[in-house]
Amino acid sequence: MPSDSRKSLGTSRRRFLGQALTAAGTAIVAPKVLDPNSAIAAQPPSANRHSPLQGETPVTLTINGQTHRVNIEPRVTLLDALRERLNLTGTKKGCDHGQCGACTVLVDGDRIYSCLTLAIMQEGRSITTIEGLATGAQLHPVQAAFIENDGFQCGYCTPGQICAAIALLDEVKRGCASAVTVDLPQPPESQTLSEAEIKERLSGNLCRCSAYNGIVAAIQQALGQTPPSPAAMILVQEVAG
Amino acid sequence: MKNFAYVQAISAADAVRKVQTTQNAQFIAGGTNLVDRLKVFLDTPAQVVDISHLEGKAIESIPNGGIRIGALATNTAVADHPRIRQDYPLLSRAILAGASQQIRNIATVGGNLLQRTRCPYYYDTAFACNKRQPGTGCPAIQGINRMHAILGASDRCIAVHPSDMCVALAALNAIVEVEGASGKRQIPFNDFHRLPENTPDRDTNLQPGELITAVILPPLPFAKTGVYLKLRDRASYTFALVSVATAIDVRANRIHAVRLALGGVAHKPWRSLQAEAFLNGKLATPETFQQAAAIALQGAKPLTHNAFKVDMAKQAIQRALTISAQGGGVV
Numbered sequence: 110m111p112s113d114s115r116k117s118l119g120t121s122r123r124r125f126l127g128q129a130l131t132a133a134g135t136a137i138v139a140p141k142v143l144d145p146n147s148a149i150a151a152q153p154p155s156a157n158r159h160s161p162l163q164g165e166t167p168v169t170l171t172i173n174g175q176t177h178r179v180n181i182e183p184r185v186t187l188l189d190a191l192r193e194r195l196n197l198t199g200t201k202k203g204c205d206h207g208q209c210g211a212c213t214v215l216v217d218g219d220r221i222y223s224c225l226t227l228a229i230m231q232e233g234r235s236i237t238t239i240e241g242l243a244t245g246a247q248l249h250p251v252q253a254a255f256i257e258n259d260g261f262q263c264g265y266c267t268p269g270q271i272c273a274a275i276a277l278l279d280e281v282k283r284g285c286a287s288a289v290t291v292d293l294p295q296p297p298e299s300q301t302l303s304e305a306e307i308k309e310r311l312s313g314n315l316c317r318c319s320a321y322n323g324i325v326a327a328i329q330q331a332l333g334q335t336p337p338s339p340a341a342m343i344l345v346q347e348v349a350g
Numbered sequence: 351m352k353n354f355a356y357v358q359a360i361s362a363a364d365a366v367r368k369v370q371t372t373q374n375a376q377f378i379a380g381g382t383n384l385v386d387r388l389k390v391f392l393d394t395p396a397q398v399v400d401i402s403h404l405e406g407k408a409i410e411s412i413p414n415g416g417i418r419i420g421a422l423a424t425n426t427a428v429a430d431h432p433r434i435r436q437d438y439p440l441l442s443r444a445i446l447a448g449a450s451q452q453i454r455n456i457a458t459v460g461g462n463l464l465q466r467t468r469c470p471y472y473y474d475t476a477f478a479c480n481k482r483q484p485g486t487g488c489p490a491i492q493g494i495n496r497m498h499a500i501l502g503a504s505d506r507c508i509a510v511h512p513s514d515m516c517v518a519l520a521a522l523n524a525i526v527e528v529e530g531a532s533g534k535r536q537i538p539f540n541d542f543h544r545l546p547e548n549t550p551d552r553d554t555n556l557q558p559g560e561l562i563t564a565v566i567l568p569p570l571p572f573a574k575t576g577v578y579l580k581l582r583d584r585a586s587y588t589f590a591l592v593s594v595a596t597a598i599d600v601r602a603n604r605i606h607a608v609r610l611a612l613g614g615v616a617h618k619p620w621r622s623l624q625a626e627a628f629l630n631g632k633l634a635t636p637e638t639f640q641q642a643a644a645i646a647l648q649g650a651k652p653l654t655h656n657a658f659k660v661d662m663a664k665q666a667i668q669r670a671l672t673i674s675a676q677g678g679g680v681v
Binding site: 161163184220229273284294 | 357372397402435439447
C-alpha cells in the first residue's frame with residue numbers, strides 16, 4: 110500500500126475513533142467536522158412549503174444551537190441528514206426501523222427516533238444530538254454517569270441511551286407516567302423512581318452487549334439516587350481481599 | 351424508499367383537498383408508521399401531505415362531561431393528560447403499554463388509528479399478501495401464524511390490528527370525527543375498523559381522502575375502574591399477544607355496567623358486546639367472570655401456532671375483570 114494511502118487511512122481512522130469515543134462518553138473531544146453544506150448565515154426556516162417540493166430542496170435545521178442548511182430530498186430521514194449530510198455521526202443507525210433506539214435524539218427537549226421522521230418535517234425545531242451535550246471538555250452529568258457506572262461495552266447504542274436518559278430525567282421532573290406507574294395521577298419523583306420504572310422508561314433503547322445493569326445504575330446516579338457498586342468494582346475489591 | 355413530493359397543508363380542508371386532487375397522495379403526521387412502511391416499499395406515494403403543523407392538538411373537556419382529543423395530539427400528550435389519567439385511566443395505561451416513549455412523543459392519535467398490521471408476511475414484499483396486493487393469497491394461513499388472529503379472520507387474511515390505544519378506545523365507545531370533501535361526519539369506534547372479509551386491503555371505513563380530526567371520549571363515570579392488561583413475549587416494547595381493556599361498575603357486588611375489549615386477537619380492536627350483555631346484572635364473582643371469558647372467546651378459530659391465545663385471552667379477561675371490580679389500577 111502506498112504511504113500516502115496509509116496516511117489518508119490513518120487520518121480517517123483517527124477522526125472515526127475520536128467521534129466513536131466521544132459517542133461512548135469519554136472525555137476525548139472529537140474534532141469539529143466542518144460541513145460543506147452548512148452556511149454560517151443560514152436562511153430562516155419555514156420557506157414556502159405550501160406548494161409541492163420535488164427533488165433536492167434547501168432545508169434548514171437547528172442542531173445543537175447551530176443552524177445548518179442542507180439540500181436534501183423530502184424522503185431523507187433526520188437520521189440520514191445528520192449522519193450522511195452533516196457528518197454528525199454520533200447519532201447511530203442500528204435497525205433504521207424504530208426498534209432499537211440507537212438513533213434517539215432530542216427535538217425541543219423530547220426524545221424521538223431520528224430514523225422515523227423526515228428531516229424536512231423538523232425544520233424550525235431545536236434538535237439536540239450526542240455532540241451537543243458536553244460543554245467544552247465538561248461532560249453532561251449523564252455522560253459522566255454512564256462512564257462511572259459502566260453503562261456500556263461496545264458503545265454503539267450509547268449515544269441513543271444517553272439522549273433517552275436525559276429526556277427520561279426531564280420527564281420524571283415533569284411528572285410523566287409510565288406503564289408500570291402505580292398511581293397514574295401522581296407518578297414517582299426522581300428520588301423514588303424504582304428500578305422497574307427506569308427499565309420500563311428506557312425500554313425503547315436496546316443494548317446488545319446487555320450493559321443494562323450499568324445503564325440503570327447510571328440513571329440512578331443521575332436521578333440523585335445511590336447506584337449499586339459496579340460489578341467490576343466488587344470483583345476488584347474481592348480480589349484485593 | 352421511493353422518492354415523493356412533499357407539501358404542507360394550511361388547514362384540514364386544504365389537506366383533504368390536496369390528497370383528493372393529487373394522484374396517489376397520503377397524509378403524514380407523526381410518520382412513525384408511514385416512514386417505516388415507505389422504507390420497505392409497502393407505501394409508494396407520489397406525494398405526502400404534511401398535516402403535522404396544523405391546529406388540532408388540543409385535548410379539551412366538552413359540555414357533556416366527555417373529552418375531545420384533537421387528532422394531532424401526541425400519544426404522550428393523551429397518556430399524561432390530567433383528566434385522562436384521572437377519569438379514563440385505561441386509555442392512559444393502554445397508550446403507555448404501547449411502543450416506546452420515543453414513538454409516543456411524536457406519534458399522533460389519528461395516526462395510531464391508521465397504523466397497519468405488523469404481520470411479517472404483509473411487511474415482506476417477497477411474499478404474497480391479500481392486504482398488500484388483493485388476490486395474491488395469504489401465506490400466513492399455512493405459515494408461521496403465532497401472532498395472528500383467532501377471532502373474525504377470513505380465508506383472505508388473518509392479520510391482527512397492532513394498536514393498544516385502540517383497544518381502550520373500543521372499550522370506551524369513542525367516536526371518531528372525520529372531515530372529507532363532503533363535510534364532517536362522526537363514526538362510532540366499533541364501526542371505524544373493518545374485519546378482513548373479502549377486502550383485507552381496507553383496514554377502516556374511511557372514504558378516500560377523509561382525514562381524522564378528533565377522537566371523542568363520551569362521559570363514562572365507571573371508566574375510573576379501567577384496566578389494561580397486555581400480555582407479550584417480553585416485558586416491554588413489543589406488540590401484544592393478547593390484551594384486554596375493561597371497566598366495570600359494580601354496586602353491592604352486582605354488575606351495573608361493563609365494557610370489555612380485546613387486542614391482539616382480530617383484524618380490529620375486538621369489543622365483546624356478547625360478554626358485556628352476559629355480565630350485566632350478574633353478581634361479580636369469579637364464576638361469572640369465567641363464564642364471560644368463555645362467551646368472549648366463543649367462535650374462536652385458532653391456527654396452527656396460536657391456539658395458546660384462546661386460553662391466554664380467557665385468563666386475561668378474568669384477571670382484568672377481577673382487578674377492575676376491585677377498583678382498577680396497574681395490572
